[in-house]
Amino acid sequence: PQTTIAKHVGKLGHAPMIMRSVSVLAVLGRGLLPADTPFIRADDLGLTRGDGIFETVHVRHGKPWKLDEHLARMARSAARMNLDLPDLRGLAELACEQWPVDQEGALKLVCTRGVDGAEEVTCYATITPVSEKLIALRTAGISVTALSYGYPAAARTEAPWLLGGVKSLSYAINMASQRWAQANGFDDALWVSSDGYALEGPTSTLVWRKGERLLTVPAKLTGILAGTTARYLLDRAAELGLVAGEEMVTPAELVEAEGAWLISGIRGPVPIRKLDGVELRTDSATNLRGLLGF
Numbered sequence: 001p002q003t004t005i006a007k008h009v010g011k012l013g014h015a016p017m018i019m020r021s022v023s024v025l026a027v028l029g030r031g032l033l034p035a036d037t038p039f040i041r042a043d044d045l046g047l048t049r050g051d052g053i054f055e056t057v058h059v060r061h062g063k064p065w066k067l068d069e070h071l072a073r074m075a076r077s078a079a080r081m082n083l084d085l086p087d088l089r090g091l092a093e094l095a096c097e098q099w100p101v102d103q104e105g106a107l108k109l110v111c112t113r114g115v116d117g118a119e120e121v122t123c124y125a126t127i128t129p130v131s132e133k134l135i136a137l138r139t140a141g142i143s144v145t146a147l148s149y150g151y152p153a154a155a156r157t158e159a160p161w162l163l164g165g166v167k168s169l170s171y172a173i174n175m176a177s178q179r180w181a182q183a184n185g186f187d188d189a190l191w192v193s194s195d196g197y198a199l200e201g202p203t204s205t206l207v208w209r210k211g212e213r214l215l216t217v218p219a220k221l222t223g224i225l226a227g228t229t230a231r232y233l234l235d236r237a238a239e240l241g242l243v244a245g246e247e248m249v250t251p252a253e254l255v256e257a258e259g260a261w262l263i264s265g266i267r268g269p270v271p272i273r274k275l276d277g278v279e280l281r282t283d284s285a286t287n288l289r290g291l292l293g294f
């Protein structure tokens with residue numbers, strides 16, 4: 001791939017930022033293009049309104065992992081946003097064919113509402129390398145801060161226009177939450193509802209172990225994104241000798257858990273070592289990485 005990794009010293013934050021440029025670009029209707037092709041129009045609603053949807057898929061051994069689950073979730077997001085989503089499987093596979101089998105990649109599938117007034121979606125796929133820093137967190141673990149999400153846990157289930165459970169392109173709040181956490185000395189954030197329940201990370205699902213049970217937050221009751229990786233894990237909990245379940249949980253209860261993780265398809269299972277400075281138990285007995293193949 002045309003991988004160029006340029007180092008930039010960031011003005012924000014304390015650590016130098018690594019800017020990772022796109023290595024593969026495939027555009028629906030146009031096929032593979034040089035990765036740095038500027039093809040999005042300035043009036044595309046994906047740019048001007050964040051009006052669109054996306055998925056990020058782990059590429060391992062040259063293949064997209066859990067592609068069916070990601071395409072199914074993207075179809076659900078599209079239906080909720082009244083977007084006419086074309087079949088992106090071929091585009092995803094075309095992009096992955098360009099990717100080296102020995103490198104972890106992040107395949108992003110994007111569908112925007114397209115150019116204002118044109119009523120034709122814009123769809124493309126990119127692949128970028130998974131950063132070494134992210135890979136290191138799977139063993140190092142992270143320190144997390146609980147940040148208010150500002151709504152009660154059930155708010156989005158009662159208000160479909162708030163797009164609970166939709167993976168929309170409007171991720172400015174997600175990114176701002178992570179920047180806030182990092183500016184205050186944490187690695188990541190855990191959103192907490194105004195009525196005190198842990199929801200999810202800005203780009204990850206919360207999973208924890210309580211005794212023999214491997215648990216996650218119920219997406220249907222909260223409007224969080226239904227994580228495909230947490231689902232994969234909970235469907236195979238029996239292989240770890242555990243029983244899967246979904247429960248509401250407070251940050252204080254997480255401190256009592258046998259272990260807690262923030263999980264996504266790209267990061268894998270990342271142990272939460274500290275929550276707002278309080279040490280959590282690290283559950284080395286529960287081999288989530290092995291089960292997920294990381």
Ligand code: PLP
Pocket residue numbers: 056200201202203204205225226227228229230263264265266
């Ligand atoms: N929750 C949010 C808000 C996310 O953005 C993501 C993925 O990026 C996840 C959860 C985890 O989803 P998945 O396991 O399907 O990668």
